[in-house]
């Protein structure tokens with residue numbers, strides 16, 4: 001059996017009195033494209049933030065690529081909280097595309113993409129530029145390398161965000177509502193790029209989205225989150241056409257109608 005590349009085992013996350021993840025069990029297999037859907041506040045983005053090591057967990061265990069993420073083995077073999085060095089090493093396995101692009105405003109498009117590979121991976125500038133240009137080509141922006149983010153549309157900026165995440169060659173790519181900050185007419189171009197990646201790459205993809213039609217098209221599996229747990233999951237066909245849970249039906253009716 002394939003080992004999951006992402007595994008949440010009874011994970012608890014609280015913010016003060018609010019329990020956001022309530023003993024969450026969740027797995028993603030290598031190469032799988034999984035969408036997380038669900039009502040606002042159900043903990044979807046928190047799952048991504050935990051994976052990016054932006055927020056710590058309060059209980060349970062998260063593993064990425066077979067290794068504990070928030071823990072590491074001490075000399076006596078027991079698990080202790082992860083050191084900064086362990087978190088940094090684990091973070092390299094993941095890339096994230098943010099809702100608000102998060103590009104460096106004072107750097108050109110090319111430099112936005114080469115910066116981390118040069119600084120973090122130690123790539124030569126020439127090689128990093130060559131790879132960045134290939135990635136810009138992949139996202140349809142080969143002719144925008146020397147522009148600054150403010151000279152691009154939101155859709156173009158988000159495509160640079162995708163190229164920038166890919167430049168670090170992550171095993172897993174996370175998308176946090178990648179189109180929700182865009183004007184409606186710019187959503188399609190970003191979804192096309194993500195859809196193309198999903199089709200052509202063996203990259204593992206985990207996507208939090210409100211775009212139901214898109215989740216349906218690109219996902220191998222869709223998970224419906226509710227109150228910090230997976231209420232229902234299945235193939236897009238199963239979940240969207242014939243959900244078994246009343247709560248899933250209500251949610252889909254509200255967002256699709």
Ligand SMILES: Nc1ncnc2c1ncn2[C@@H]1O[C@H](COP(=O)(O)OP(=O)(O)OP(=O)(O)O)[C@@H](O)[C@H]1O
Nearest residue numbers: 015018020038039040041042043044045046047208
């Ligand atoms: N840093 C934080 N401090 C306090 N509360 C937080 C923090 N981050 C998230 N929360 C709360 O945790 C809950 C879950 O947040 P999360 O962003 O994971 O929800 P979501 O399902 O992604 O929602 P949405 O679809 O609205 O983005 C929300 O009630 C949110 O207000």
